[in-house]
Amino acid sequence: MNYIDKIIIKAGESDIPVVAVADAERLNLAAPAGFRPGDYLPGARSVVILGRQLPKAVFVSNNDPHYMFYTRAFADNYRRMNDAACAIATMLEGEGFPSLAVPAYNPLKFHRGEPYGIISFKHAAAEAGVGKLGKNTIFIHPEYGNILRLGGLITAAELPTGRPKEYKNICPPSCDLCEKACPVGALNGGKINITKCMTNCIGHTLLPPYLIQSSLRWMAGKIGWIDSFMEYFTTSMFENYGIRCMECLLFCPHFPCRKQQK
Helix, strand or coil, X not given: CCHHHHHHHHHHHCCCCEEEEEEHHHHHHHCCCCCCHHHHCCCCCEEEEEEEECCHHHHCCCCCCCCHHHHHHHHHHHHHHHHHHHHHHHHHHHCCCCEEEECCCCCEEEECCXXXXXXXXXXXXXXXXXXXXXXXXXXXXXXXECCXXXXXXXXXXXXXXXXXXXXXXXXXXXXCHHXXXXXXXXXXXXXXXXXXHHHHHEECCCCCCHHHHHHHHHHHCCCHHHHHHHHHHHHHHCCCCEECCCHHHHHCCCCCCCCCCC
């Protein structure tokens, strides 16, 4: 049995249906410093991406004003992927390949005052050819649409890797429904104002309003320790928070229970 088959079996034990592999060196070339696989694991050759869909029912409950079911569901998904990533990393290390499980969601790192995952698994998944990023920057899978959530690991094992695919039917240039649906105008031309989006989307008593966040973002470009402070803050805050907006996801044609725009 080859390593990919073993990885798929391990992922299946956590009910994770999507497994893909991206070339770590190609990701090293594309990502900014501090967000590259090689920044965390010297000799990294492959990034293993794990994907698990959210239950559709969490999006259509008629009595869930703060998206409580959705929040709990993605927390469970990330926990499963973290556990699976650790199990796969341990297995590969047993075969002689240094491997590092990467937290699927939190902690975050800040770059120019905006939060990002330690490794962008959605970009890694696109690099591996299993989907495409939409204009709302959410990863879209050809089977599971935009409700797939991602995790994974970095390894020194040289595994068979995928390559990006065009996916002409996913987020075509003519579609801008997500941009029109965003209530705060955070989406424009395939780019996102993360600060504006987070302020509207995330419900937490400690999350400052947009004007304060924008000031912190500007200060982060001038004062180095601001990024470190914001990383410490979000590490604590993002363990438990509510969701107030998912409009760009719900209006997207690739949402499995698509909401019709009024």
